[in-house]
Structures are given as structure tokens and as C-alpha cells.
Amino acid sequence: MSFSARLHQKALPIWEASHNHPFVKGIGDGTLDIEKFKFFMKQDYVYLIDYSRLFALASMKANSLKNMALFAKMLDATLNIEMDLHRQYAERLGISAEELEATQAAPMTLAYSSYMLSVSERGSLIDLVTAILPCAWSYYEIGKKLAEIPGAMEHEFYGEWITMYQSEEFGEIADWLIKLLDELALGLPESELARLEEIFFNTSRFEYMFWEMSYNEESWPSHVR
Ligand SMILES: Cc1ncc(C[n+]2csc(CCO)c2C)c(N)n1
Numbered sequence: 337m338s339f340s341a342r343l344h345q346k347a348l349p350i351w352e353a354s355h356n357h358p359f360v361k362g363i364g365d366g367t368l369d370i371e372k373f374k375f376f377m378k379q380d381y382v383y384l385i386d387y388s389r390l391f392a393l394a395s396m397k398a399n400s401l402k403n404m405a406l407f408a409k410m411l412d413a414t415l416n417i418e419m420d421l422h423r424q425y426a427e428r429l430g431i432s433a434e435e436l437e438a439t440q441a442a443p444m445t446l447a448y449s450s451y452m453l454s455v456s457e458r459g460s461l462i463d464l465v466t467a468i469l470p471c472a473w474s475y476y477e478i479g480k481k482l483a484e485i486p487g488a489m490e491h492e493f494y495g496e497w498i499t500m501y502q503s504e505e506f507g508e509i510a511d512w513l514i515k516l517l518d519e520l521a522l523g524l525p526e527s528e529l530a531r532l533e534e535i536f537f538n539t540s541r542f543e544y545m546f547w548e549m550s551y552n553e554e555s556w557p558s559h560v561r
Contacts, residue, residue: 338518340514340517340518346533350541351477355477357544357548360478372551373550377422379445379550382439383441390453390456391408393457393464394461394464395411397464406512413505417500440556444542444554451539455467463532469510469513469517474540475510476501476509476510483499
């Protein structure tokens with residue numbers, strides 16, 4: 337079994353919980369409360385700012401010129417394609433780009449991005465790739481699953497979200513990160529693999545918690561905001 341398949345198997349119950357989460361189901365059948373989606377979009381936007389920094393750091397830590405260029409391409413895709421989706425949704429929801437960018441990170445958003453940044457700054461390239469993989473991989477899986485629902489991609493509001501995440505372009509990013517992880521893991525001792533497994537498990541949990549936070553619109557208590 338490849339290392340990525342081992343990680344996927346270990347985190348499967350969490351990934352399944354994400355697939356079955358009412359937030360994700362609501363995007364799929366179009367019934368998700370727009371207010372919850374608005375909360376999610378704003379938090380996701382500030383999350384993606386830090387995620388972009390991780391691609392920049394990955395380019396810095398990359399082991400070849402080819403990988404440096406690929407991480408730079410992913411940085412570009414996040415800042416200019418994925419985040420454009422957010423800016424477009426924000427416009428439809430009456431939120432300006434400035435307001436979107438000024439969003440204060442909620443506790444879970446801050447915990448998730450700080451965890452990824454800390455693991456990646458302290459560790460080597462494989463630590464970084466392991467930390468960011470559940471993000472790119474699980475969204476592609478979710479996008480593919482939701483796209484199978486008849487009419488979901490044509491939904492007047494959530495259709496574009498599903499269309500983006502199930503796209504070949506995002507599939508390629510996930511596949512490439514999986515392939516790189518498996519290459520970097522070759523020959524590593526079990527103690528290292530177990531340490532990496534914990535990182536993957538943690539960011540898989542954070543992915544689940546991000547749906548949960550968004551569904552409950554969970555931010556700082558109003559008296560400490
Ligand atoms: C909480 C959260 N998790 C995952 C993604 C999806 N995502 C983030 S970066 C990237 C790769 C290319 O931009 C993908 C697919 C998200 N938006 N928000």
C-alpha cells in the first residue's frame with residue numbers, strides 16, 4: 337500500500353463524517369442557509385491567505401526546480417482562481433473585496449492555519465505536504481461526489497462552488513501532491529511515517545471542524561470580539 341493510501345485509510349472515518357456533514361449535504365442539495373455559506377466564505381478567504389503562504393514556503397523548501405515551479409503554479413491557482421470564486425460570491429452577497437479581506441479569523445480558522453504554518457515552518461518539505469494534503473484532496477473528493485447529484489452543478493447559487501472543486505485542474509493539484517508525498521516518503525523509517533500520519537490525521541480533523549464551525553457560525557463570543 338502506498339503511504340498516501342495508508343493515510344487516507346486511517347483518516348477515512350473523519351473524511352466520511354465530512355462528506356455526511358449537513359453543511360456539505362446542504363451545498364449538494366442546494367438547501368444550505370445562505371448566511372452559513374456567507375460565514376464560511378469569509379472565513380475560508382482568510383484561511384486561503386495563509387494557505388497561499390504555505391505554497392510560497394513549499395516553493396522555498398522544494399527539492400527541485402520542477403517542484404519549485406509547480407508550487408508557484410499552485411500559489412497562483414489559489415490566489416487568482418480559487419480566491420476569485422470567493423470574491424465573486426462575495427459580490428453576489430453584497431460584500432466588498434475589502435470587507436472580505438478584513439475578515440477576522442474565528443478561533444477554529446486561526447487554530448487550523450496556525451497549526452499548518454507551525455508544522456511547515458519547523459519541518460521539512462514532507463511535513464508541509466502532509467499538512468496541506470487533506471485540504472486539496474478532500475475538497476476534490478467532495479466536489480466529485482456532489483457533482484454526481486443530478487442538477488447540483490447547475491444550481492443557481494451553489495453550482496459554481498461544486499463546478500470549481502470537481503474540476504480537472506483541482507484534481508491535478510491533489511494528484512500531484514499525493515504523488516510527491518509518496519515519493520518523499522520512500523525509505524523513511526516507521527517512526528517518521530507515524531509522526532506524519534498524526535499530522536495528516538490532525539489536518540483531516542481540522543477540515544471536519546471547519547464545516548462544523550461554518551454550520552454553527554462559530555466565532556469569538558461577542559464580549560471578546
Ligand atoms: C478549509 C478549506 N479546506 C480546503 C480548501 C480547498 N483548497 C484550498 S487550497 C486548494 C488547492 C488549490 O488552490 C484547495 C483545493 C478550502 N478552500 N478551504
